[in-house]
Amino acid sequence: MYIIMENTPEMECVDHGEGLHSDSAYGSSAVDTDTEDCLTPLEITFPYNEDQMHKTIMVGDSGVGKTSLLVQYDQGKFIPGSFSATVGIGFTNKVVTVDNAKVKLQIWDTAGQERFRSVTHAYYRDAQALLLLYDITSKSSFDNIRAWLTEIHEYAQKDVVIMLLGNKTDMAGERVIKREEGEKLAKEYGVPFMETSAKTGVNVELAFLAVAKELKHRAAQQPNEPKFQIHEYIASEKQKSGCCGGYM
Numbered sequence: 001m002y003i004i005m006e007n008t009p010e011m012e013c014v015d016h017g018e019g020l021h022s023d024s025a026y027g028s029s030a031v032d033t034d035t036e037d038c039l040t041p042l043e044i045t046f047p048y049n050e051d052q053m054h055k056t057i058m059v060g061d062s063g064v065g066k067t068s069l070l071v072q073y074d075q076g077k078f079i080p081g082s083f084s085a086t087v088g089i090g091f092t093n094k095v096v097t098v099d100n101a102k103v104k105l106q107i108w109d110t111a112g113q114e115r116f117r118s119v120t121h122a123y124y125r126d127a128q129a130l131l132l133l134y135d136i137t138s139k140s141s142f143d144n145i146r147a148w149l150t151e152i153h154e155y156a157q158k159d160v161v162i163m164l165l166g167n168k169t170d171m172a173g174e175r176v177i178k179r180e181e182g183e184k185l186a187k188e189y190g191v192p193f194m195e196t197s198a199k200t201g202v203n204v205e206l207a208f209l210a211v212a213k214e215l216k217h218r219a220a221q222q223p224n225e226p227k228f229q230i231h232e233y234i235a236s237e238k239q240k241s242g243c244c245g246g247y248m
């Protein structure tokens with residue numbers, strides 16, 4: 001007698017001896033057979049549940065462009081003018097189509113100022129993705145990335161998806177952080193990296209799409225399916241767009 005257990009990625013043949021009962025813990029998935037061979041594996045898949053909401057948080061120093069990046073992504077526009085720092089926290093819902101599935105992102109914009117830091121920490125815990133920004137025209141915002149990563153590792157879940165973004169690439173004349181420096185730091189921490197501009201919209205869509213793809217693949221990994229490689233995906237997209245032209 002053998003039972004094939006449902007939700008087991010690889011087929012298992014378990015010998016339970018004689019007398020398989022219909023009120024078995026495995027219910028209808030239990031298969032009664034008198035043969036000595038294992039049965040053909042069941043076609044087990046883990047469909048992606050489109051109802052789930054993926055909490056994604058934007059973090060980084062005050063003024064790096066978190067709000068502007070989110071506004072560009074959500075509304076396709078950039079509001080120039082005087083800088084008004086975010087106070088508190090708020091979110092925007094976005095639906096991204098990944099491989100014909102609708103992936104729902106709930107994107108939280110946080111205040112970068114130090115005085116709001118304890119509020120932000122509380123939101124890390126159930127975040128599935130974090131977009132960590134620095135401003136390519138601000139050395140201090142780049143230097144602080146290590147401290148942000150330390151905080152993220154302290155307060156967020158271990159498997160949170162982290163993406164490092166160097167924002168404001170349109171301000172090439174004022175650049176103080178080379179793209180290579182961003183890449184090197186990202187490599188050190190094993191996180192994907194891109195340069196963006198909330199003003200021109202360069203790479204904004206791609207950054208969120210890459211995160212959505214990673215989240216979707218994690219949530220619905222098929223048995224024997226190769227793991228989604230976010231680094232390779234970004235690299236190939238960069239290549240397609242003739243990377244890097246001072247942008248990525």
Ligand SMILES: Nc1nc2c(ncn2[C@@H]2O[C@H](COP(=O)(O)OP(=O)(O)OP(=O)(O)O)[C@@H](O)[C@H]2O)c(=O)[nH]1
Nearest residue numbers: 062063064065066067068083085086112168198199
């Ligand atoms: N040129 C240019 N300016 C940008 C870009 N992104 C943001 N800015 C400007 O930088 C300033 C700060 O942008 P915000 O989006 O408010 O920055 P933030 O990270 O949300 O700041 P906090 O809310 O304090 O955490 C604003 O004046 C924006 O217009 C960009 O990509 N290019």
